Amino acid sequence: MSINKFNPEGYYDPTAYEALTNIIENEKAEKKAAFRPLVYICSPYSGDIEMNIKKARTFCRFAIEKNYIPLAPHLLFPQFMDDDDSKERELAMFMNMVLLGKCNELWVFGSTISNGMVQEIEKAKKRKQLIRYFNEKLEEVSE
Numbered sequence: 001m002s003i004n005k006f007n008p009e010g011y012y013d014p015t016a017y018e019a020l021t022n023i024i025e026n027e028k029a030e031k032k033a034a035f036r037p038l039v040y041i042c043s044p045y046s047g048d049i050e051m052n053i054k055k056a057r058t059f060c061r062f063a064i065e066k067n068y069i070p071l072a073p074h075l076l077f078p079q080f081m082d083d084d085d086s087k088e089r090e091l092a093m094f095m096n097m098v099l100l101g102k103c104n105e106l107w108v109f110g111s112t113i114s115n116g117m118v119q120e121i122e123k124a125k126k127r128k129q130l131i132r133y134f135n136e137k138l139e140e141v142s143e
Contacts, residue, residue: 037104039063041072042121044114045083055136059109062138073099074116097123105130109138 003020007013041059044052056072063070077092093116100106106124108117108131124131133141 036067036069038102039068039070040100040103040106040120040124041070041074041109042106042117043072043074043109044112044117045074045078046114046116047112049078055109059107059134059138062134063107068105071099071103093119096120100124100129101127103129105132107131108133110134110136 003017003024005012005014005017007016041056041063043056043059045056046052053075056075060070060072060075073092073096077095081088081092083089083092096116097120100120100123106120106129108121113121121131131143133143135141
């Protein structure tokens, strides 16, 4: 769609031209901004569970601020599954891997890597998913 620099009477109208051009460019920018990749949040759950949940929430908020959609199963599944029950833990890890497969990236947070995190990282590597590492200060670091 092209915008005419002249009004219906044939007079040069730069104000209307600029306004219409801005509207179209804003619509394009909004469409582009509407896409937010799904990112899997990988951080410890076991140990100091209360503190780890608080950190995971911070990590999710960080992802949102970076225009991603965070997915943190370790904030969801413990709501209705028992992490201390080996069968439920195994089922939760299976579901984690399914959800990981739906994500564009895996983000690993912190310097402590739990057994569950190791499994998630290995699965992402096997699938050749992008893996990004962040420290506790939310700064990206190398593996």
